[in-house]
Amino acid sequence: MHRLGSGIAGGRLAPAEYEQNFSDLHPRFDKHEALVASDRCYFCHDAPCMTACPTEIDIPLFIRQISTANPLGAARTIFSQNILGGMCARVCPTETLCEQACVRNTAEDRPVDIGRLQRYATDIAMEQNRQFFHRAAETGRTIAVVGAGPAGLACAHRLAMNGHSVVVFDAREKAGGLNEYGIATYKAPDNFAQKEVDYLLAIGGIEIRNGMALGRDFSLQDLAADYDAVFIGIGLAGVNGLGIEGEELSGVDDAVDFIAYLRQAQNKADVPIGRRVVVLGGGMTAVDAAVQAKLLGAEEVTICYRRGKEHMNASEYEQDLAASRGVSIRHWLAPKRILGKDGAVAGIELEYTALRDGHLVGTGETGVIAADQIFKAIGQSFKASGLGALSMEKGRIVVDDQCRTSMERVYAGGDCVNRGEDLTVSAVAHGRDAADAIHLAFASAGQPAVAVA
């Protein structure tokens, strides 16, 4: 164990510490806890929590089902709107969605624990592999889904329910998308993302082809020709760069790669981490990278964000989580130059910033933070090829409220479209709604020409 060794190294902690650090952030409620928490729900009319949920889960109903000792019924309520309700229960920023809308906040400043109650019910159903949905009679239609992330999986499941066949193409080795590769380890331990994929695929009629990349192995045009419809849920594969001196130095890494690598690492002690780590950015990815760097044994972890606390995309809850794990968050600092020594990172020079007339400007004053590893978490961007003439806007695929793109029979959803927030739960809503739209389009196109005499 060389906790304080400089440079980037693994094994900074004792094995037990790794286990503790990467265990479940919020262990599941036991039955008693769930009953106490569910008792707090008022069963509101036209409940604000439900309105705040992008997938519009009937939250008052599922909580009432938990309170009446019917967690399986609760799970059915959840899954009927959101088949990835298990992961959403773990990763949704509930503090800015359902729980923010909870009327209990008004009276007591403490919402009903909606996320943890959702996890309670979905975990019980998934552990029993209780399937609530079954395939309708085969329709003979086959739909291609590009991307096995939350949007693609939700779309595939809903299509399968309606009796269609689905082929899902994904560039990575495993299905799950960001659920598998982009979520902090402690938010979904025990291989939950794969278990969820298995649970979802059990409905049948869905084939997943891994290692198949759009633009490399096939084009949108191919799919449009071969399938009855196409759904694109490819997320944001690109990572924004800094464009400053020293970016090429060893020890400057993309936070998303670090998070993915850590997720896939069987032994967390094998994941090397710097002694002093700087994370650039202000979103959930920055927090996930910073917290996990700390959990891997980094001595100092600093998030540097070029704007103020109120501008951070990471929720207050996430910021508090980072602070509680010993991460320092510094605001109004923009990266200026990465300093190196012997080809590796030695530190970062940052410039103080300020808002002047609504514009972010450098003040000219600079400072240096010593670092042996720097993570870039300044945003992901759309990156894809093979889409042909698909209409785009501000680097995202243009869709309407039914997730239809500019091309006939081609739909899209999730982070790659110009609609909704970049959240797992929004992606699920898109995928589900696109599936419904596809089904509806088939139905209206397939009206029988001759009525029964």
Added chain:
Amino acid sequence: MADLRNNFVGIKSPNPFWLASAPPTDKAYNVERAFKAGWGGVVWKTLGSEGPPVVNVNGPRYGAIWGADRRLLGLNNIELITDRPLQINLQEMKQVKMNWPDRALIASIMVPCVEEEWKAILPLVEETGADGIELNFGCPHGMSERGMGSAVGQVPEYIEMVVRWCKQYSRMPVITKLTPNITDIRNPARAAKRGGTDAVSLINTINSIVSVDLDNFAPVPTVGGKGSHGGYCGPAVKPIALNMVSEIARDPETYGLPISGIGGVTTWRDAAEFLVLGAGNVQVCTAAMTYGFKIVQEMISGLSDWMDEKGHRSLDDITGRAVPNVTDWKYLNLNYVAKAHIDQDACIKCGRCHIACEDTSHQAITSMVNGVRHFEVMEDECVGCNLCVNVCPVENCITMVGLEPGTLDQRTGKIVDPNYANWTTHPNNPMAQVAAE
């Protein structure tokens, strides 16, 4: 400080909180603990005839219903009267009374409806120094199958007969405990009074099946696969008890008959409600069985503080104060008009008032105003039913506001009449009495 000293048919206790005849008062050990905790008196668990003691089931005796956070709302039991030998109980009662001369100690008795049985047990009880006796005509389970308990309480003639024996063969004050398992509580109360009782106490437990085990298809508590109806008590029965107490308190035939109020008393407020409806004191069981004897301390301080705040100096100042305000429906003022009012600052926007009114009442509460979630009473639809007040999770967020006489009731389009008028004279009433000219 308010004076909480209680004098109930000559039986004195430092406060009006007695423990009812039940498991908490089955033996000296418990009663000593109760007195140490501050209880003003106890009614010792019911004594039976000399001879082999009764036996209880050896499986579960209690079942319950719960509210939010598993707060116990109702308790059901199938326990019988004391299953300890009579002589042991009598010895312990005597000792406890000697140890605690300032507390009330009442003996509850249940023996068959045979004059010799009562004649035999009364002197034994009197010898203990007990302050009085309570006749258990209430237990609805087990003993009633043997012609005792509620089987007596359901037949006014038996009540009168046994009370008469007790007054004849004992100098002790007699409290007759009534069963609620009858259609009109006034009849057994009147019978007890005719027999010469000094007081009545009520209610005993209500016949009930508290729940059913859906795996075994058997009532709870389940004893070897079967269940039996039991006696229901606890907070859930309070409204039934309050009504029965008030019925006796305002009945011309029993008016003034001392009442010991029983049924779901859990807090000082419950006790105060029994007192103002005509009870001279209260008896408690389920609250103690749920929380232990210490709860009497909350009851004492709560009642005392409330009395101080309101300027009531003694229990006599409050006992029966609400009785004149209990009336029959037909005498309620039909010219009184109230409307619900929602305090928008207190409203948490749960919408329960709206949906309750919309789905089940009078469609008088908005849910959306100008595209914004907003709950407000539409006075032209509101009949003043008070349902919204009861379903609102925030206390005092919705209140009923009486319209001033002379103002317009937007629902009826009529001016609120300042004069009292009830159903007996209402034009829609075919039986209406013609108003005296």
